[in-house]
Amino acid sequence: MESALIPPAKAFFLGIPTAVFSLLIPIIGVAVFTYIIALRLAPLIKAAPDNRFNHIPQRVYNLLKIWLIQYRQPRYMLAGVLHIMIFFGFLTLSIRSISLVVIGLAPDFVVPGFGGIIGDIYNILKDYAATMVLTACILAAYRRGILKPARYAVPAKYGHDHTAEAVFVLGLISTLMISESLFESSFVAAELQKGLHADFLAPLALPWIFKVLLSYLSVDSLQTIHLISYYVHDLTFFFFLCFLPLGKHFHVITSVFNVFFMRTQQGNIKPVRHGVADDKLDDLDSFGVKKLEDFTWKHLLDFYTCADCGRCSDQCPANAVGRPLSPRFISIKARDLIFKNYPIYPYGAKFLKSEPLIGDIYEEDEIWSCTTCGACEQECPLGIEYIDKIVDLRRGMVDEGMVPQSLQKPMRALEKRGNPWGKMEKKRSDWTKELADECPVKILDKKESAEILYFVDSISSYDDRMQDIARSTAKILSSAGADFGILGKAEKDSGNEIRRFGEEMLFQDIKDQNIEAILSSGVKKIVTADPHALNALNNDYNNKLLPKVEHISQFILKSIKSNTINLKTVNDESRIYTYHDPCYLGRHNGIYDDPREVLDAIPGLTRIEMLKSKDRSFCCGGGGLMLFYEPEEDQRMGVLRVEMAKEAGANVIITACPFCLVNIEDAIKVAGLEGEMEALDLVELVQQHLI
Amino acid sequence: MEILVCVKRVPDTAENEIEVKSDGTDIERDDLVYSVNEWDNYAVEEAIQIRDNVGSGSVTVISVGDEESEEILRREMAMGADNGILLSDDAFEGSDGKGLATILKAEIEKGKYDLILTGAQADDGAAQVGGMLAAMLDIPYASLVNYLEVIDDKKLKVGREIEGGNQEMNEIDLPCVLSIQTGINEPRYVGIRGIRKVASVEIPVHAASDLGIAADAIGQANAKVKRVDYFVPDLGEGAEMLEGDTEEIVNKLIELLKAKGGLK
Numbered sequence: 001m002e003s004a005l006i007p008p009a010k011a012f013f014l015g016i017p018t019a020v021f022s023l024l025i026p027i028i029g030v031a032v033f034t035y036i037i038a039l040r041l042a043p044l045i046k047a048a049p050d051n052r053f054n055h056i057p058q059r060v061y062n063l064l065k066i067w068l069i070q071y072r073q074p075r076y077m078l079a080g081v082l083h084i085m086i087f088f089g090f091l092t093l094s095i096r097s098i099s100l101v102v103i104g105l106a107p108d109f110v111v112p113g114f115g116g117i118i119g120d121i122y123n124i125l126k127d128y129a130a131t132m133v134l135t136a137c138i139l140a141a142y143r144r145g146i147l148k149p150a151r152y153a154v155p156a157k158y159g160h161d162h163t164a165e166a167v168f169v170l171g172l173i174s175t176l177m178i179s180e181s182l183f184e185s186s187f188v189a190a191e192l193q194k195g196l197h198a199d200f201l202a203p204l205a206l207p208w209i210f211k212v213l214l215s216y217l218s219v220d221s222l223q224t225i226h227l228i229s230y231y232v233h234d235l236t237f238f239f240f241l242c243f244l245p246l247g248k249h250f251h252v253i254t255s256v257f258n259v260f261f262m263r264t265q266q267g268n269i270k271p272v273r274h275g276v277a278d279d280k281l282d283d284l285d286s287f288g289v290k291k292l293e294d295f296t297w298k299h300l301l302d303f304y305t306c307a308d309c310g311r312c313s314d315q316c317p318a319n320a321v322g323r324p325l326s327p328r329f330i331s332i333k334a335r336d337l338i339f340k341n342y343p344i345y346p347y348g349a350k351f352l353k354s355e356p357l358i359g360d361i362y363e364e365d366e367i368w369s370c371t372t373c374g375a376c377e378q379e380c381p382l383g384i385e386y387i388d389k390i391v392d393l394r395r396g397m398v399d400e401g402m403v404p405q406s407l408q409k410p411m412r413a414l415e416k417r418g419n420p421w422g423k424m425e426k427k428r429s430d431w432t433k434e435l436a437d438e439c440p441v442k443i444l445d446k447k448e449s450a451e452i453l454y455f456v457d458s459i460s461s462y463d464d465r466m467q468d469i470a471r472s473t474a475k476i477l478s479s480a481g482a483d484f485g486i487l488g489k490a491e492k493d494s495g496n497e498i499r500r501f502g503e504e505m506l507f508q509d510i511k512d513q514n515i516e517a518i519l520s521s522g523v524k525k526i527v528t529a530d531p532h533a534l535n536a537l538n539n540d541y542n543n544k545l546l547p548k549v550e551h552i553s554q555f556i557l558k559s560i561k562s563n564t565i566n567l568k569t570v571n572d573e574s575r576i577y578t579y580h581d582p583c584y585l586g587r588h589n590g591i592y593d594d595p596r597e598v599l600d601a602i603p604g605l606t607r608i609e610m611l612k613s614k615d616r617s618f619c620c621g622g623g624g625l626m627l628f629y630e631p632e633e634d635q636r637m638g639v640l641r642v643e644m645a646k647e648a649g650a651n652v653i654i655t656a657c658p659f660c661l662v663n664i665e666d667a668i669k670v671a672g673l674e675g676e677m678e679a680l681d682l683v684e685l686v687q688q689h690l691i
Numbered sequence: 692m693e694i695l696v697c698v699k700r701v702p703d704t705a706e707n708e709i710e711v712k713s714d715g716t717d718i719e720r721d722d723l724v725y726s727v728n729e730w731d732n733y734a735v736e737e738a739i740q741i742r743d744n745v746g747s748g749s750v751t752v753i754s755v756g757d758e759e760s761e762e763i764l765r766r767e768m769a770m771g772a773d774n775g776i777l778l779s780d781d782a783f784e785g786s787d788g789k790g791l792a793t794i795l796k797a798e799i800e801k802g803k804y805d806l807i808l809t810g811a812q813a814d815d816g817a818a819q820v821g822g823m824l825a826a827m828l829d830i831p832y833a834s835l836v837n838y839l840e841v842i843d844d845k846k847l848k849v850g851r852e853i854e855g856g857n858q859e860m861n862e863i864d865l866p867c868v869l870s871i872q873t874g875i876n877e878p879r880y881v882g883i884r885g886i887r888k889v890a891s892v893e894i895p896v897h898a899a900s901d902l903g904i905a906a907d908a909i910g911q912a913n914a915k916v917k918r919v920d921y922f923v924p925d926l927g928e929g930a931e932m933l934e935g936d937t938e939e940i941v942n943k944l945i946e947l948l949k950a951k952g953g954l955k
Contacts, residue, residue, distance in 0.1 A: 281884075398882050403879070403880030408880050416706055423706075464938070503882055
């Protein structure tokens with residue numbers, strides 16, 4: 001068949017057949033890419049084991065939802081939509097790009113299956129895809145380079161700004177789009193000039209626009225453009241491929257794996273070492289992460305995958321109050337270290353010896369600053385994990401004795417007395433004394449038994465103010481006719497934060513004591529008003545004999561629905577209520593609606609939502625041992641939270657966690673909003689409205 | 692540098708409610724939890740840091756007490772002390788400060804130590820053993836040390852805080868005894884795992900006969916300082932115990948402060 005232009009496979013340049021370039025560029029490109037990837041895999045092979053081949057259906061679901069559908073992207077609308085445009089454009093154009101490489105050698109090559117109508121439809125789709133990608137790139141470059149959203153800024157202590165790399169890559173992508181379109185449109189323009197059959201170009205798409213612009217050029221000029229655009233595309237394509245693993249655009253390659261292997265369970269903490277049972281922990285030489293290769297391979301893959309989008313740090317409460325922690329840089333600093341320790345240039349360079357991470361790339365306070373609220377992980381569009389890494393680093397610090405003095409005392413007290421204040425065990429049930437006449441609380445032991453265990457946990461047992469939560473809970477249980485009791489002095493701290501602060505062996509001890517006490521009490525159900533206890537028992541204790549723990553808000557809702565609890569009209573109709581989601585109830589255990597439904601069941605109660613609510617709830621400052629930690633910070637998280645409630649127009653903050661209540665009540669005082677703003681636990685409010 | 696640190700097992704003041712027995716012979720010891728005396732813990736941390744900085748020598752922790760004291764020796768060894776020695780004998784019971792110093796001196800003279808550290812005081816003690824021990828060993832003594840720097844193998848530079856937050860620096864010849872003040876360093880954390888790692892390390896127990904101590908120098912019978920009574924002082928004039936829950940107490944205190952002009 002006659003053709004208007006000589007294809008790259010048959011052309012000559014300075015007497016050399018250009019097919020030589022068509023062959024050499026892919027061979028060199030693939031060879032360099034393979035070499036780089038092999039070196040990138042080296043640290044993953046040396047890393048700690050990780051069990052990520054379980055829960056396959058869940059993983060496939062995550063892959064479809066978070067990777068393919070890009071479900072989390074629109075949480076940041078503009079950036080998300082731009083990313084979706086580029087992502088789907090890339091997926092669509094990948095077939096075209098591969099076929100273009102082959103066309104350089106075999107001009108009539110057609111991807112199998114793309115010969116007939118499918119090929120025609122695809123050609124139209126890919127023309128629009130290229131146009132969409134180019135448009136998104138221009139908008140994204142304008143946004144990154146001119147608008148400069150604050151969350152991309154790099155504070156001086158974390159090194160240089162990343163804007164140049166971002167804009168450079170947008171330039172590469174644009175070059176790919178433009179060269180691909182020029183290659184095609186120059187051919188169509190030439191065919192039209194020669195009056196031959198010309199392919200249909202999607203109207204108003206990039207190749208169509210170029211075709212119109214090029215229609216005035218001579219066939220010779222079109223021939224030059226045709227060949228140059230082909231090799232510009234070919235070179236850019238393979239350069240881009242090899243450039244990806246050198247920086248934040250590695251995610252283009254790793255994201256599909258990273259999302260597939262992402263966390264599938266909520267609320268739990270990884271074992272000290274995958275494959276080592278709890279009772280074999282004593283045999284381990286070292287605990288936690290001390291150097292780079294102590295991270296699991298998935299955690300190293302996380303570092304590669306971070307796209308530097310800054311959403312984690314934008315949501316991080318520690319970062320918001322000026323603590324020395326920015327989750328984004330936990331990843332970026334580690335990635336920079338991997339790149340430094342496993343150099344790809346010069347060829348054959350030795351791997352560097354791993355130094356302790358603390359003091360090298362991380363600071364102690366940075367790692368202690370995390371409240372494990374989970375906002376970062378909830379946000380990450382790539383399924384990067386932070387809590388397990390922070391806990392692993394803390395395990396390493398605990399093992400080396402690097403624990404701030406402010407935390408050492410409560411940890412010792414937990415070891416000796418089972419509560420962080422070092423209060424006496426026998427006083428654990430003192431809060432019940434006031435209730436002796438109204439609603440006596442059974443202490444479950446050899447003599448007493450009950451159907452339901454109320455697991456109180458330390459703060460509601462010992463703290464003067466939080467004992468009100470325990471008493472309200474007992475009254476609600478009693479008013480619903482529940483047969484319940486508490487463990488009294490046999491109960492120890494649930495250990496949620498002991499584990500999250502890296503003291504694994506103490507957690508194991510305390511866990512064993514609690515499990516034994518609960519099992520020997522013979523209860524059928526467990527209820528708690530403390531989400532940290534709920535989380536530890538349900539997600540960390542891993543004991544199949546333990547009944548599943550229910551949060552009191554779930555119990556109340558069921559009781560309301562079955563009419564065992566009835567609530568009267570709200571005491572003060574003029575007040576505006578807002579519900580603050582505790583991290584360990586909401587994000588870590590998915591209980592968002594039950595407490596809201598309970599509030600809505602109080603007739604006449606006006607409830608509004610804060611801007612940050614449900615899975616974007618803002619941590620109050622952290623619970624458990626975090627109450628004892630003395631962070632460097634500009635202000636308290638609780639104060640920011642109280643201000644958010646005020647901004648929303650609320651004057652009562654209802655929460656469902658004693659630690660939230662401590663922090664928010666303190667914050668109301670610090671913010672000078674006493675009298676204007678009030679904080680209450682859900683159980684207190686419900687108890688006030690019991691009929 | 693060979694360093695010896697004297698440590699003591701005491702009721703943990705942070706985790707106990709100390710109550711005096713009605714007969715005044717002792718405090719209520721049911722339900723008490725014990726730990727290493729806080730000052731001693733700083734002394735051990737300092738010894739470990741000196742050893743690590745100098746790059747040679749060892750740290751030995753020593754305690755006079757019953758077999759329960761082994762627990763705190765292990766904790767200090769988990770911190771990084773190389774050796775532990777327990778001095779235990781029924782004959783030691785009830786010794787006064789001088790008696791304890793006599794027991795320690797006997798053990799110390801069996802070894803060769805360049806530096807002996809004690810806590811500035813014990814939670815249940817009277818801050819007297821360190822000084823007496825130095826005098827008995829006839830070596831120099833500096834108390835309340837909150838800064839320590841090794842000059843060479845013959846001399847140390849030690850500091851203590853004086854009135855008004857000022858600092859006094861002294862040079863002291865080795866060997867010597869120092870009593871260590873809290874705040875000199877930040878003691879490292881000892882987790883359960885650390886303690887388990889040293890759980891099977893042998894800790895020698897030395898009795899009076901091993902030490903060659905004359906029976907008439909130690910024990911309750913030979914104490915020259917005898918405890919006569921424990922009691923809660925009567926409320927003096929102007930003293931008042933505020934009662935109620937925390938909020939009530941705070942409110943009363945604020946009222947009082949306002950009434951007396953302490954708060955405006």
